[in-house]
Amino acid sequence: MKPFVCLLLLFLSSEIRSFDIIIEEAPESADLGELLKEFEPSLAERNKRSVLSDDDESEVFTEDSITLHSYKVESTITSHFVNTMIRSKVVNNAKHPQNIVFDIQVPKGAFINNFTMNVNGITFSGSIKEKSVARNLYSKARARGKAAGLMRTNSLDLENFKAELNVPPGSKVQFEIHYQEALRRKLGVYEHALYIQPGRLAKHLEVDIYITEPQGFGFVNVPKTITEDFAGLVKITKGDKKAHISFKPTLDEQRTCPTCSTTAVNGNLLVKYDVKREQSSHLQVFNGYFLHFFAPDNLPPLPKNILFVIDVSGSMWGLKMKQTVEAMKSILEDLRPDDQFSIVDFNHNIRCWKDELVYASSVEKEDASKYVQRIQPNGGTNINEALLRAIFILKEASNKGLLEPNSVSLIVLVSDGDPTVGELKLSKIQKNVRTNIRDDFSLHSLGIGFDVDYDFLERLAQENHGMAQRIYGNQDTAAQLKEFYNKVSTPLLKNIVVNYPMEAVSDVTQNSFHNYFKGDEIVVAGKLKPESVPNLMSIINANSANADLTYQLIEEAEELNELFEESKHVFPDFARQYWAQLTINQLLAERNLATTSAAKRNITQTILQLSIDHHFVTPFTSLLIESENGNERMLADSPRDPKGGCCQTLVVNARVPPNLPQPTPETGAQQSKTAPPDVMIPKLVDDDPHFIINLPTSQINVCFNIDNQPGSILNLVSDPEQGIAVNGKIIAAKKAKSGKLNTYFGTIGMYFKEQNMKIEISPEKIIVKDAFYSRMMSWSESISMDQNGFLVSVKKNSNVTITVNENMKLLVVLHRAWKKHPVNVDFLGLYIPNETKFSAATHGLIGQFRIEPEVSVYDVRAGTDPEKPIATMEKNGDKLTVTRGTQKEYLTHPGMPTSVTCWFVHNNGKGFIDGHYKDYIVPQIYSFFKRH
Numbered sequence: 001m002k003p004f005v006c007l008l009l010l011f012l013s014s015e016i017r018s019f020d021i022i023i024e025e026a027p028e029s030a031d032l033g034e035l036l037k038e039f040e041p042s043l044a045e046r047n048k049r050s051v052l053s054d055d056d057e058s059e060v061f062t063e064d065s066i067t068l069h070s071y072k073v074e075s076t077i078t079s080h081f082v083n084t085m086i087r088s089k090v091v092n093n094a095k096h097p098q099n100i101v102f103d104i105q106v107p108k109g110a111f112i113n114n115f116t117m118n119v120n121g122i123t124f125s126g127s128i129k130e131k132s133v134a135r136n137l138y139s140k141a142r143a144r145g146k147a148a149g150l151m152r153t154n155s156l157d158l159e160n161f162k163a164e165l166n167v168p169p170g171s172k173v174q175f176e177i178h179y180q181e182a183l184r185r186k187l188g189v190y191e192h193a194l195y196i197q198p199g200r201l202a203k204h205l206e207v208d209i210y211i212t213e214p215q216g217f218g219f220v221n222v223p224k225t226i227t228e229d230f231a232g233l234v235k236i237t238k239g240d241k242k243a244h245i246s247f248k249p250t251l252d253e254q255r256t257c258p259t260c261s262t263t264a265v266n267g268n269l270l271v272k273y274d275v276k277r278e279q280s281s282h283l284q285v286f287n288g289y290f291l292h293f294f295a296p297d298n299l300p301p302l303p304k305n306i307l308f309v310i311d312v313s314g315s316m317w318g319l320k321m322k323q324t325v326e327a328m329k330s331i332l333e334d335l336r337p338d339d340q341f342s343i344v345d346f347n348h349n350i351r352c353w354k355d356e357l358v359y360a361s362s363v364e365k366e367d368a369s370k371y372v373q374r375i376q377p378n379g380g381t382n383i384n385e386a387l388l389r390a391i392f393i394l395k396e397a398s399n400k401g402l403l404e405p406n407s408v409s410l411i412v413l414v415s416d417g418d419p420t421v422g423e424l425k426l427s428k429i430q431k432n433v434r435t436n437i438r439d440d441f442s443l444h445s446l447g448i449g450f451d452v453d454y455d456f457l458e459r460l461a462q463e464n465h466g467m468a469q470r471i472y473g474n475q476d477t478a479a480q481l482k483e484f485y486n487k488v489s490t491p492l493l494k495n496i497v498v499n500y501p502m503e504a505v506s507d508v509t510q511n512s513f514h515n516y517f518k519g520d521e522i523v524v525a526g527k528l529k530p531e532s533v534p535n536l537m538s539i540i541n542a543n544s545a546n547a548d549l550t551y552q553l554i555e556e557a558e559e560l561n562e563l564f565e566e567s568k569h570v571f572p573d574f575a576r577q578y579w580a581q582l583t584i585n586q587l588l589a590e591r592n593l594a595t596t597s598a599a600k601r602n603i604t605q606t607i608l609q610l611s612i613d614h615h616f617v618t619p620f621t622s623l624l625i626e627s628e629n630g631n632e633r634m635l636a637d638s639p640r641d642p643k644g645g646c647c648q649t650l651v652v653n654a655r656v657p658p659n660l661p662q663p664t665p666e667t668g669a670q671q672s673k674t675a676p677p678d679v680m681i682p683k684l685v686d687d688d689p690h691f692i693i694n695l696p697t698s699q700i701n702v703c704f705n706i707d708n709q710p711g712s713i714l715n716l717v718s719d720p721e722q723g724i725a726v727n728g729k730i731i732a733a734k735k736a737k738s739g740k741l742n743t744y745f746g747t748i749g750m751y752f753k754e755q756n757m758k759i760e761i762s763p764e765k766i767i768v769k770d771a772f773y774s775r776m777m778s779w780s781e782s783i784s785m786d787q788n789g790f791l792v793s794v795k796k797n798s799n800v801t802i803t804v805n806e807n808m809k810l811l812v813v814l815h816r817a818w819k820k821h822p823v824n825v826d827f828l829g830l831y832i833p834n835e836t837k838f839s840a841a842t843h844g845l846i847g848q849f850r851i852e853p854e855v856s857v858y859d860v861r862a863g864t865d866p867e868k869p870i871a872t873m874e875k876n877g878d879k880l881t882v883t884r885g886t887q888k889e890y891l892t893h894p895g896m897p898t899s900v901t902c903w904f905v906h907n908n909g910k911g912f913i914d915g916h917y918k919d920y921i922v923p924q925i926y927s928f929f930k931r932h
């Protein structure tokens with residue numbers, strides 16, 4: 001008997017590609033009898049139909065007598081990076097040689113890493129080689145090779161990988177493929193799709209998806225489970241940072257019907273999730289690489305200037321146009337009043353709904369909607385002219401200064417076919433668009449159906465900072481169009497630049513971006529320099545609707561080790577491979593734009609090296625699959641063209657502890673008559689609204705307490721001349737301690753009338769409002785916001801500084817209590833730095849001390865408590881009895897209280913403050929103080 005093994009390997013895709021289908025004969029040495037014995041010694045009786053000893057196997061046989069012994073799919077997702085393995089074990093139970101096919105769908109954008117086979121004990125393993133090297137090696141072994149072929153499929157988001165073998169009776173074959181993919185966040189969701197297509201009933205079918213997300217999950221769900229019937233068989237186990245989705249249907253559960261021998265398992269298993277975002281910006285540093293994810297939310301949308309360029313050529317007639325109109329109606333409805341828009345519809349002619357951009361008022365939107373509904377598709381396709389017209393309209397508006405500052409301009413092209421009129425050369429159109437648009441606008445393209453040269457539309461988008469998508473030309477078109485539009489409908493930021501210290505990183509991927517749209521995510525990756533410090537800092541600058549933002553982040557390099565080391569199901573190379581994929585994709589795009597062949601070659605060389613180093617099948621590499629002895633080789637190919645120093649002396653407020661610590665004798669509490677204005681540094685902070693007023697001339701600190709009802713709002717500063725009000729709202733501790741219910745400042749409100757800015761600070765969040773927008777910032781990240789010189793700077797979980805100009809700066813310090821503490825709550829402290837100068841008319845509990853009162857303290861004597869000496873304080877002629885104490889101050893050493901000695905004024909500051917403390921109660925958090 002002359003055994004033979006025919007191998008056939010295809011690599012299919014929706015793109016124009018070339019494929020090699022190679023048929024190879026087995027080496028003479030591969031005696032089948034020998035092989036089978038080696039493979040599984042118990043298989044002496046080869047002639048029996050059964051090669052597997054399970055009882056139920058007869059049920060597994062299909063007419064072609066091929067048993068799928070097991071089919072295992074495992075995806076390991078680590079920080080949105082997926083490593084997928086699919087392994088299939090098949091036996092030919094027929095008495096004759098048969099073709100065995102391994103056919104799987106790989107998501108577009110995934111990179112195939114490896115493919116191995118074991119045929120009757122002989123292992124064929126894959127390696128990534130430069131294309132010509134692989135072909136050369138392959139051809140050397142191909143003396144007996146027979147065929148090469150080309151195939152093409154039209155699937156949307158998937159590529160096919162197919163291996164076909166002709167094997168003798170009784171043969172056992174195991175296929176195993178690995179591919180890797182970075183999940184892109186879209187509309188706030190990461191989506192992982194596994195196409196499960198075992199082809200027949202499998203004795204053991206196992207699908208496992210393991211997800212590890214250091215940020216923790218926002219949500220995880222499985223909206224699609226191949227078919228509805230399998231929904232109950234999909235198990236989801238979700239922890240805080242790890243999730244496991246498993247699907248293990250029994251043989252009977254796989255059947256299309258109870259007596260059927262065909263499998264119902266054929267379709268998508270879809271997992272959707274998002275991570276928690278306590279911070280907009282998230283850095284992960286692992287094994288020498290870093291990944292930086294940036295996905296801010298809670299920002300007001302930027303106004304947009306949008307031109308819809310819609311193909312209305314004859315081919316759009318019917319369902320496609322109907323669906324496009326449907327989508328346009330709802331898209332138009334969603335435009336915001338400060339958006340400007342117009343519509344260009346084209347066939348061989350170019351028409352415009354309006355020759356210029358108009359604001360999206362309801363009247364205009366209605367009119368545009370009627371216009372779209374009247375369109376009758378016919379004629380040819382002049383894409384070139386249509387795009388140039390759209391660019392012209394945007395440029396005109398820009399030149400005339402008609403665009404809102406900070407607005408984002410975009411063109412959305414919807415087309416279903418290649419150009420047939422005007423400029424037909426795709427490269428020429430690309431060039432025309434590119435030179436006219438320059439970097440001013442972005443172009444997004446949507447290809448409907450399959451007649452369209454999607455590669456061309458994708459290149460157009462890619463070259464012009466846009467996104468592209470292909471859409472089925474079916475009943476779903478309207479929904480898909482709308483979904484695509486939603487991705488670009490809400491620009492939140494523009495001119496985003498991400499920076500790291502040069503000395504700490506190298507090989508950083510693209511770090512500046514035109515726009516950031518809501519729901520999207522900006523990802524930057526790079527290498528850490530070996531000698532760099534154990535933490536990494538990043539600064540992101542961007543323009544939002546009404547302010548310039550700066551996000552600052554520092555991340556420990558070792559932070560993730562613990563999480564990953566204890567997990568069995570993590571992919572430890574995620575950061576390294578993620579970086580490589582980003583880099584390769586960017587280089588491919590760069591290569592498209594390269595103008596000289598030398599530059600192209602240079603880029604090609606870099607891509608090639610990366611592909612080999614990181615084991616990726618890319619346009620410049622092939623997967624060479626060879627037997628151990630190198631006698632048999634197969635080739636899997638893919639085509640070439642896929643695609644402060646503030647607050648020096650400060651105020652502090654601290655609670656007077658129930659038993660005062662050792663007093664330090666006061667030296668020279670002298671009287672002073674000349675209080676230099678504007679040097680006053682009143683301060684206030686901390687537990688239980690306690691005020692410390694630092695009197696620099698007298699060189700003493702005076703403190704007092706205000707015991708008020710929770711919910712009351714006290715005016716702290718009221719400067720009518722500069723139009724500044726600062727108020728604090730009182731909250732209480734969770735319960736009384738030692739018979740006293742402490743109170744604190746839970747919210748601090750600031751109103752700056754001139755700038756029309758309102759700031760509300762609480763331990764939960766910081767809200768900054770101007771006339772138009774309200775922006776929420778969280779304490780969980782360092783971020784600063786510059787709105788025309790009005791600066792709000794948050795230091796992660798520590799403090800926020802509001803700087804209006806060099807004479808006006810306020811600091812609010814956050815004090816966090818242990819969450820489960822029985823008594824303490826989170827609260828705030830307010831510090832007013834020296835440089836802050838209020839006007840002469842300033843009042844309020846603290847504001848009144850802008851001018852230092854004449855204060856002297858004398859006659860220090862023992863009180864009832866020997867630990868607490870008392871004294872007489874004279875203020876502007878009035879005498880009070882004060883007690884020596886200390887207060888906590890948090891500014892000298894941030895996070896750590898320092899004791900400050902002070903003279904405590906009893907009875908809610910009576911005699912020291914102007915009037916009664918109740919005079920300072922105001923109705924609202926932004927009210928000014930009014931004398932009653």
Ligand SMILES: *[C@@H]1O[C@H](CO)[C@@H](O)[C@H](O)[C@H]1NC(C)=O
Pocket residue numbers: 113114115116125126127128615
């Ligand atoms: C592919 O898998 C085989 C077998 O597991 C292994 O020997 C080989 O190194 C892998 N190749 C790549 C490129 O990962």
Ligand SMILES: *[C@@H]1O[C@H](CO)[C@@H](O)[C@H](O)[C@H]1NC(C)=O
Pocket residue numbers: 598599602
């Ligand atoms: C090729 O790449 C290297 C490094 O990436 C660069 O220094 C060189 O200028 C490039 N040459 C050309 C012709 O682009």
Ligand SMILES: *[C@@H]1O[C@H](CO)[C@@H](O)[C@H](O)[C@H]1NC(C)=O
Pocket residue numbers: 644646647795796798799811890891894
């Ligand atoms: C604010 O917080 C940051 C970060 O914790 C700290 O470095 C800084 O000193 C603080 N500023 C003040 C004035 O306390």
Ligand SMILES: *[C@@H]1O[C@H](CO)[C@@H](O)[C@H](O)[C@H]1NC(C)=O
Pocket residue numbers: 648649679681696834835
């Ligand atoms: C703030 O005032 C104190 C005196 O109270 C002074 O020692 C310090 O230098 C001043 N700091 C600034 C920044 O003016």
